Amino acid sequence: MIKFSGRGLLLDIEGTTASVAFVYDVMFPFVRRELDAYLQAAWKTPALEPVLRYIAQDAGADTFAAWTQDDATEQAKQQRVSAEITRLMDNDIKATGLKQLQGLIWKSGFDSGELVAAVFDDVPPALVRWNEAGKDVRIYSSGSVAAQKMFFGHTNHGDLLASFRGHYDTTTGPKKEAASYRVIASDYGCDASEILFLSDIVAELDAAREAGMQTGLCYRVGNAPVENGNGHPGIESFDQVSIG
Numbered sequence: 001m002i003k004f005s006g007r008g009l010l011l012d013i014e015g016t017t018a019s020v021a022f023v024y025d026v027m028f029p030f031v032r033r034e035l036d037a038y039l040q041a042a043w044k045t046p047a048l049e050p051v052l053r054y055i056a057q058d059a060g061a062d063t064f065a066a067w068t069q070d071d072a073t074e075q076a077k078q079q080r081v082s083a084e085i086t087r088l089m090d091n092d093i094k095a096t097g098l099k100q101l102q103g104l105i106w107k108s109g110f111d112s113g114e115l116v117a118a119v120f121d122d123v124p125p126a127l128v129r130w131n132e133a134g135k136d137v138r139i140y141s142s143g144s145v146a147a148q149k150m151f152f153g154h155t156n157h158g159d160l161l162a163s164f165r166g167h168y169d170t171t172t173g174p175k176k177e178a179a180s181y182r183v184i185a186s187d188y189g190c191d192a193s194e195i196l197f198l199s200d201i202v203a204e205l206d207a208a209r210e211a212g213m214q215t216g217l218c219y220r221v222g223n224a225p226v227e228n229g230n231g232h233p234g235i236e237s238f239d240q241v242s243i244g
């Protein structure tokens, strides 16, 4: 049990509010299936432009043009993007460009109803309890802010989006670096010690603790086994966070 009397809760998504299996078995295969058709349809549109820049920068180039200068045709450039996105997904690299592109591709799935975010059953009542207690609940995930909003707007428990006062993704900074949590605390407008960060990844919790946040390690069914929790208090459900 974690007793929390601070001001804000900051929540991870995969392995914390939703199962790893939902993300890997439903959301990622949707992207693999739709990737090439999406790139072809969205090529040269303003929505894709900043995403292509992120993908090129993640690969070490300054610009998309510099990254694709050896590719003669637009089709060859699309193929390069498709191959890079597939490589990143195969290696589960949470690169900003990949995450931004996934968010664009998931939109059609959430809009059509094919994708419905499966959040754990204890999540919606906890969000109600925490909000009723006046807590400032926000999300920090590798998934893009746009994807987070679609995700929580279309869950198996309905639209939960109004439960959150803020969203952060890797454009704020990497989840395993303390500086990212300092930026988030400053955005909350309170001391980091007033925020409880809940995640399934010890390295993320280490970074949040280094920045001064309180932490809770989520042991959800289906999460990868944790060999060393490094002193972070553990919970199996949000029912185990009590508001003091």
Ligand SMILES: CSCCC(=O)C(=O)COP(=O)(O)O
Pocket: 012, 013, 014, 015, 023, 027, 094, 099, 102, 140, 141, 142, 143, 144, 147, 148, 151, 175
């Ligand atoms: C709407 S987020 C989809 C899940 C995802 O792409 C992801 O990378 C989740 O990572 P997290 O930081 O929430 O564990």
Ligand SMILES: [Mg+2]
Pocket: 012, 013, 014, 015, 016, 199, 200, 201
């Ligand atoms: Mg996670």
